[in-house]
């Protein structure tokens with residue numbers, strides 16, 4: 001069933017007041033469009049003294065206040081819901097209670113501050129308090145990979161056990177974490193086992209936000225998907241999402257769970273596809289950027305996710321693709337196509353390092369500047385970052401690495417490699433005295449440095465652009481020996 005949650009578009013003083021309030025959050029800029037057109041109100045339903053917040057307000061709880069949970073909680077609060085975010089990491093909750101934001105995500109700090117001040121967003125370490133508060137309880141805890149690629153569901157199982165004794169009235173328990181198909185059934189079984197009398201329904205509500213643009217993605221999603229086998233739960237879920245204008249797809253639970261893994265796998269496939277093409281481009285002296293442009297102009301294909309580079313990384317794609325491979329193996333329908341996607345992804349970094357070796361011969365004792373540590377721009381997230389893996393491999397070969405990242409340097413100390421590299425205060429400072437400069441993450445600011453000054457400060461002007469961020473001809477004019485991905489030899 002596909003429906004659209006948009007209500008009719010009215011104008012009254014209350015909506016105007018709300019729109020002014022939205023302007024101060026800076027959200028309009030983030031969403032790159034006029035103030036809050038994602039919220040439309042139905043005047044017919046409003047009496048003169050009816051607060052719009054009351055109209056949409058629901059009591060919601062999010063268990064797990066990380067990248068997904070905190071951002072989702074803040075966005076739900078922003079549209080008027082009363083949200084309590086729970087986390088069992090006491091330090092994280094203390095940080096939030098002090099008014100600090102433990103992660104970097106554009107627009108999130110303002111959103112959290114304003115909604116806490118408005119009394120719509122609160123934080124606790126107590127699952128019991130959280131479950132008491134919400135009519136709908138979202139689970140947004142980690143689903144890390146096991147060594148064999150399958151999903152470690154111990155966090156989900158633990159939350160199910162923790163929720164069970166706290167269920168004193170009917171609740172909808174919503175799984176927002178990315179989980180294997182049939183996890184919803186397991187969550188329901190677990191809750192039932194520990195609380196046989198409890199009244200609840202389990203719903204799957206996969207999350208499609210992208211780190212770096214998570215607030216905009218949540219406020220204006222391409223689509224909202226939830227899987228439910230209960231009309232009562234579906235009605236509440238529709239109310240949760242009523243303030244958002246987006247196509248809504250309601251499915252059964254298993255299909256919703258599969259949609260998330262299938263979507264991420266398809267995006268990873270697009271990345272590996274263009275990376276495979278990049279290898280062919282290198283062998284044939286063609287330019288993968290032009291090839292991507294040419295095929296991306298076909299509306300059936302589209303240009304997005306056709307960016308050749310060091311391959312996909314981050315906390316989602318590698319684990320989700322490995323999980324889908326494991327799930328399909330377990331189901332007896334091996335997904336060999338995805339195994340090839342993984343192989344191509346691994347080969348991309350190997351090929352890049354080989355290229356650096358070809359040029360520098362021996363990496364030991366070479367001074368190498370690395371721009372970028374995060375797995376993508378506009379985040380501080382280093383989880384499964386290909387840039388970090390690249391640095392680790394350079395260090396393992398004896399290179400002396402000096403790195404710069406606009407947001408990721410604060411966290412590099414948490415990783416073993418953090419103590420083995422130098423950190424610089426700017427891209428220019430990282431490049432000073434280097435024998436090679438490597439671009440590992442496509443932060444836009446890396447395209448706007450004074451390249452002549454950078455070249456003059458380097459010991460040798462060798463540049464390896466692992467994200468095809470820069471224009472080869474311009475870099476060569478600046479005097480660099482430029483090497484990109486799939487851009488001929």
Ligand code: NAD
Nearest residue numbers: 064065066067068087088089140141142143177178207211
């Ligand atoms: P995260 O590690 O940033 O956050 C998870 C939080 O859950 C942590 O703060 C942790 O302390 C908390 N937690 C763990 N067990 C808990 C418990 N028993 N009670 C309360 N809190 C608990 O992880 P994330 O990146 O937000 O990802 C969460 C889920 O969402 C994963 O399944 C992930 O695959 C999925 N997802 C992530 C993204 C993304 O871009 N990060 C996008 C879509 C979906």
